[in-house]
Amino acid sequence: xxxxxxxxxxxxxxxxxxxxxxxxxxxxxxxxxxxxxxxxxxxxxxxxxxxxxxxxxxxxxxxxxxxxxxxxxxxxxxxxxxxxxxxxxxxxxxxxxxxxxxxxxxxxxxx
Amino acid sequence: xxxxxxxxxxxxxxxxxxxxxxxxxxxxxxxxxxxxxxxxxxxxxxxxxxxxxxxxxxxxxxxxxxxxxxxxxxxxxxxxxxxxxxxxxxxxxxxxxxxxxxxxxxxxxxxxxxxxx
Numbered sequence: 001x002x003x004x005x006x007x008x009x010x011x012x013x014x015x016x017x018x019x020x021x022x023x024x025x026x027x028x029x030x031x032x033x034x035x036x037x038x039x040x041x042x043x044x045x046x047x048x049x050x051x052x053x054x055x056x057x058x059x060x061x062x063x064x065x066x067x068x069x070x071x072x073x074x075x076x077x078x079x080x081x082x083x084x085x086x087x088x089x090x091x092x093x094x095x096x097x098x099x100x101x102x103x104x105x106x107x108x109x110x111x
Numbered sequence: 112x113x114x115x116x117x118x119x120x121x122x123x124x125x126x127x128x129x130x131x132x133x134x135x136x137x138x139x140x141x142x143x144x145x146x147x148x149x150x151x152x153x154x155x156x157x158x159x160x161x162x163x164x165x166x167x168x169x170x171x172x173x174x175x176x177x178x179x180x181x182x183x184x185x186x187x188x189x190x191x192x193x194x195x196x197x198x199x200x201x202x203x204x205x206x207x208x209x210x211x212x213x214x215x216x217x218x219x220x221x222x223x224x225x226x227x228x
Contacts, residue, residue: 002154031214042201042218043155056215091155095214098162102155 002026004094004103012109013082020078021106025094032075033093033100034067036060043091049075082110113138115202117219124192125227132187132222134202144185145203145216146176155201161185172196197226 005024013019025032030051035043046065047057051072061067064082069075079086087110093100118133136144146158159170166178172195176187185202202219 033214033216035216035218040221042203042221043216045215045217048215093216099157099160100214100216104154 002094002101002103004092004101006090006092006103006106008106009104010107010109012111014111015082015084017082018078018080019082019108020076021090021092021108023075023077023092023094023103025073025075025092026096026101027073029094029096029101030072031095032069033095034075034077035091035093037089037091037105038087043089046077046090079108082108084110086110113140113142113204113206113217115144115204115217115219117200117202117222119222120220121223121225123225123227126194127191130187130189130192130196130224132200132202132224134185134187134219135183136185136202136204137183138204138206140206143205144176144178145205146170146174146185146187147201147203147218148198149201149221150198158187158200192224192226194226194228197224199223 003026007022033048034046037043049069064080067077089105089107091105092103115136144161147155149155158174159168161168161178169175174189199221203216205216
């Protein structure tokens with residue numbers, strides 16, 4: 001257990017539905033990262049926060065994706081109008097200056 | 112832009128024999144380099160990291176890696192494989208601390224390790 005939790009662990013949804021994932025980082029960590037991992041690939045960077053500020057978004061993050069980190073604590077990642085191509089593992093990482101700690105991930109399946 | 116290339120998508124070894132996982136990197140700066148392991152249905156775990164100190168880095172579970180700037184390589188080794196080493200391994204690059212983008216990790220495609228009895 002790294003101290004980073006994600007909820008839910010699994011989500012099955014129908015195409016066109018909206019989904020929201022939550023990440024609870026290690027409390028003293030200022031930086032929080034989101035990654036996406038598709039089958040057979042390494043995780044890919046999506047976005048990150050320094051406290052409550054979202055400092056960078058990948059080109060992978062289309063307009064259907066939005067992320068927030070209110071008050072610099074937990075973070076949410078929402079996907080609107082899901083598509084089958086959104087099926088993946090969504091990983092959250094909480095970062096100290098020396099190491100990133102990954103949560104267990106949320107596995108999304110879009111039918 | 113920075114990137115990593117893992118030269119083998121699958122490696123099969125016998126229990127008790129050495130393991131070698133190859134990784135080459137590309138970076139505009141002196142990078143931080145990492146190896147992560149991912150067991151089935153489990154989260155990513157840091158094996159070891161290089162952050163411009165000693166070029167030979169020792170990690171958990173008997174793994175080590177050597178940073179070779181001239182070859183832009185960061186290969187992972189273990190003298191004797193154990194059945195519990197069967198997993199997927201990722202070579203990862205990041206900018207050094209102190210740069211604005213430190214902490215943003217660029218993963219390789221992964222190497223699946225199979226250990227046979």
